[in-house]
Amino acid sequence: MDATVISSLLPVVVLIAAGYLAGKRGWIGGKSVKDLSNLIFMLLAPALLFRSMSTVHVEQLSLRPVAAYFLAAGLIFAAMMLWRGFNRTAAVLALANTYSNTVMIGIALVGLAYGPNGMVVLLTLISLHSLVLLTSATVVLELAVAHEHAALSGVGRQDRSAILRTLGRALRSAIIHPVPLPIIAGLLFAQTGWTLPEAIDTPIRLLGQAFSPVALAMVGVTLALTPVGQHWRGALVQALFKNVVHPLLTAALGWVLGLRGLPLAVMVVAAALPMGANVFLFSQRYQVAEELVTASVVVSTVLALVTLSAVMALVGYL
Template identity: 30%
Template sequence: MTQVLSGFFIIWLIILVGYAVGKTGALGKNAQPVLSRVAFFVASPPLLFNTLSNSNVFVVLGPQLWIATLSAGIAAGLYLVSARFLLTRRSGSEKMIAALSASLINSANLGIPIAAYVLGDASYSAPVILFQLAIYTPIYVFILDTQTLKESQQGTSGTKVVRAGFWRSLWRIFATVLRNPLIIGSAAGLLFSITGWQLWEPLDESINLIAGAAIPTMLMAFGISLVGSRPLDKEQGRRRDTVLAATIKLLIHPVVAWLLAQFVFQLDAHAVLVATVLASLPTAQNVFVSASRYNTGLIVARDTVFVTTILAIPAMIIVAGLLA
């Protein structure tokens, strides 16, 4: 338990450094997006490559991948069913964004640091990252593409337009997956793990140095993003949406993951802890990116990301205390 609390202390300290940087404006107004892009496009792919190339591929593609898949699907489904009765005046696309808010976790920016410093190995985050990028992202991109197209075409006919939108959605799915740097880094790492290949030593050392920047830049960017946030504004009329999504994300999602790990897959105690802690991670910022892209569900996406991000680490400390 001491090691777990020590890991959380390290993470919070770096987040506070980021908050101080954002509050003082030491790096300018564009510090958060720049640090986030450095972490995502530059440092995280080498980190995932290093992590996965030295991991057992059968562990990465094993029960944790299935737990991530099933628990996220159940969380999203529960939101959609609940919203059908409780939030009847929302569009289908807005409900989908909110369902993502309840089920899509911050597997990279916070997942990798939590896995490394709290769970003891950054590779524990890999199954969740692979699920979200290679499976979940294509599915929700397709759903949002087709749903927003359907909503824009309501009251008109036009099979050709819908058909063109269908093929456009398929192309976007493949393009999204194939161009994602985290997918590329993960796929390369898995390839090296399977084949046993080794990099030329100077190249390997260069990759290690770049990978070392991933976790601090992720956490500082997150700390900067907390400056000036004001969630749950009553006038915006989305409090119930946010509370429902955040409750499912922070309570139901981890409980489902625990039940699956403990009773369905019957994993050992540490693996159960891994599955439950990772399911307790906050909503991914990618949800807000998607909401912006499709211009729907912006308020609930933004507020759920903020609320779950603030409450997730205390929630994970409780989970770790109960299961560690």
């Protein structure tokens, strides 16, 4: 098994295990999980996302290599929504099938395996990854919430103006939201050419650095507090979609689009990365499939020890 893959994935497994131990020993109780989720979603994640986007200049982005990644993700997301229906559960699981852990695992892995040239390709993806996938998922989820509320209230067919009002509320909720808003704000800030004063940048950087370890530890805490064993089959299906189907479809579409060599290799490896912790946070925020998503993140990460090694061995032939 590739030592680079193991060295990149092992810290993730250890952090989840540490959270699991904290949950099992009762250091963190079930009532605290919601508060931790709010801390991560409302404070740590916005700091990380804003700072990550605050140095990205639109004219420097090469969008062609990431087209295959997002096209594959879009097809998988749409297929999942068609299969499971238009609801919150389907949207969260579709996000789980397409959202990679590009930051905590991807940066270390690609940097070690493909060097500076590979990092340029990956950072182009990272600069758009959350903006495209999380914002799109948020719009779908907010529309699904509006649809479910309408169904529960007994509202039947809506006229065109009512549908437009619902869409407007959903789009507003999707933008005034702790994930897309800091991404958009950071991207706009970057275009000004300004830099953050150190007194402001330092606390934002420290908050952002806390995101990954705290979020992964919370996955472990939730794992310890919920009966995940009964979800292992569903978790394995979700993990196989993310770890196997996503990179295979990305490779096929990239080949069709004329991509070859390093750009295609990096995109396929990025698609093969396990699920990112943001998927777990979305399931917590929208209160759907929490146990299944928790199990899926863990299974996907552990399975990646094998699937990533295989993908990295095979992309050399592309």
